[in-house]
Amino acid sequence: MDKYKTNSAFNKWFSPINLEKLSILSKQKIVDYNSYRKKLSFEAVLKLFLYGTNEEKESLRDLSTSLIIKQLQKETHVETISYSQLSRSLLALDTDVLVEIFQQLLLKVSQKTTPSKRNHLQLIDSSTFSLSLKRHSWAKFRKSKSGIKLHLNLCFMDDATLYPTEFSITNAREHDVNQLEVLVNQPEATYVFDRGYLDFERLDQIHWDGYFFVTRIKKNTKVHVLESFDIPKDTRVNILSDQHVFLGSTTYLTSRFRLVTIQDEKGKQLAFVTNRFDLTAEEVAQAYKSRWQIELFFKHIKQHLTIKTFFSQGEKGVHNQLILAMIATLLTTLVQLETQTKQTIFQIKRLFRYLLFEPVEVLLKKIVPS
Numbered sequence: 001m002d003k004y005k006t007n008s009a010f011n012k013w014f015s016p017i018n019l020e021k022l023s024i025l026s027k028q029k030i031v032d033y034n035s036y037r038k039k040l041s042f043e044a045v046l047k048l049f050l051y052g053t054n055e056e057k058e059s060l061r062d063l064s065t066s067l068i069i070k071q072l073q074k075e076t077h078v079e080t081i082s083y084s085q086l087s088r089s090l091l092a093l094d095t096d097v098l099v100e101i102f103q104q105l106l107l108k109v110s111q112k113t114t115p116s117k118r119n120h121l122q123l124i125d126s127s128t129f130s131l132s133l134k135r136h137s138w139a140k141f142r143k144s145k146s147g148i149k150l151h152l153n154l155c156f157m158d159d160a161t162l163y164p165t166e167f168s169i170t171n172a173r174e175h176d177v178n179q180l181e182v183l184v185n186q187p188e189a190t191y192v193f194d195r196g197y198l199d200f201e202r203l204d205q206i207h208w209d210g211y212f213f214v215t216r217i218k219k220n221t222k223v224h225v226l227e228s229f230d231i232p233k234d235t236r237v238n239i240l241s242d243q244h245v246f247l248g249s250t251t252y253l254t255s256r257f258r259l260v261t262i263q264d265e266k267g268k269q270l271a272f273v274t275n276r277f278d279l280t281a282e283e284v285a286q287a288y289k290s291r292w293q294i295e296l297f298f299k300h301i302k303q304h305l306t307i308k309t310f311f312s313q314g315e316k317g318v319h320n321q322l323i324l325a326m327i328a329t330l331l332t333t334l335v336q337l338e339t340q341t342k343q344t345i346f347q348i349k350r351l352f353r354y355l356l357f358e359p360v361e362v363l364l365k366k367i368v369p370s
Helices: 002-006 009-014 024-036 042-054 060-068 070-076 083-092 095-111 176-183 200-208 281-289 292-304 315-339 345-355 360-367
Strands: 121-131 140-142 145-156 162-171 190-193 212-216 223-228 238-249 257-263 269-274
Touching: 009 042, 009 070, 009 315, 009 345, 009 360, 024 042, 024 095, 042 060, 042 070, 042 083, 042 315, 042 345, 060 070, 060 083, 083 315, 095 162, 095 315, 121 176, 121 292, 145 176, 145 292, 145 315, 162 176, 162 292, 162 315, 176 200, 190 281, 200 212, 200 238, 212 281, 238 269, 238 281, 257 281, 269 281, 315 345, 315 360, 345 360
Parallel strands: 121 190, 190 212
Antiparallel strands: 121 145, 140 145, 145 162, 212 269, 223 238, 238 257, 257 269
């Protein structure tokens, strides 16, 4: 019975992380980390902070107190640790090692999905995390405010299957468009982003490099119509026009793009520009509508992955906490993909809160009812 119970849902969740298969450099950094911290190994602190992230712990004191749970002690091999030790441990985690763990998990996720040009989108956006100016003066971006931005590329295959693939963390003053070069890196993928990223030269560069995109144009964008197409009548979207266009002024004209203009449910006109000429006008509109999923994702990590409160005052600690949130998301995504459940990662996460230390079979029965 004891052997059965050691295969807990928590252990199943954490098991895709294989520290032995990291790069030689990362493994050496882990050895160095462990040599200075006899009580709290790299693996133990990683488990503790991922537990704290998933369980929405509000502070390091709260996480420290959690070790009264016998099952957590058993999983981490730690019986007690002070919040100050946890603080030092978070700062001591090597950011590059955490990023490599993220990439290791991302590879496993990609091996379990079959994205193609037609069945998935890459959603790009950013979200600002406000910080206390007094506690985080290094992140100052206005006279009385501190903050950082998480720039994110989210793979969207359907409403249930979505996961982060690329991210960067900057000061909140960073302009979104400057991060396109970091986030756009998969040829044949279709990137969807809002008009905050609109830059004619960058759109051309994306197009010439073999990437696809769908975005909105601004009201004052100069449009030069080359040809217009008939609008199908049997569409669920109120399509006003479908055109081939150049964008820009006489000083700079873009390549030949496609402009689809629709009227939404509230009567507002929206114009989408893309270099996907193989889609229907309705599919172009639906692709941009999918961008709402990344807004929901940001809302989720802010409300349900302990990003309401940052544990650390230091820049490295704040960055590490955001990367841990990305790692936790991929771990739950792998559970979703391996079980082929119809539940979303957010629904699975809610079950984890109640069944984390139960035998994994109990969790699987809830995720995939017989």
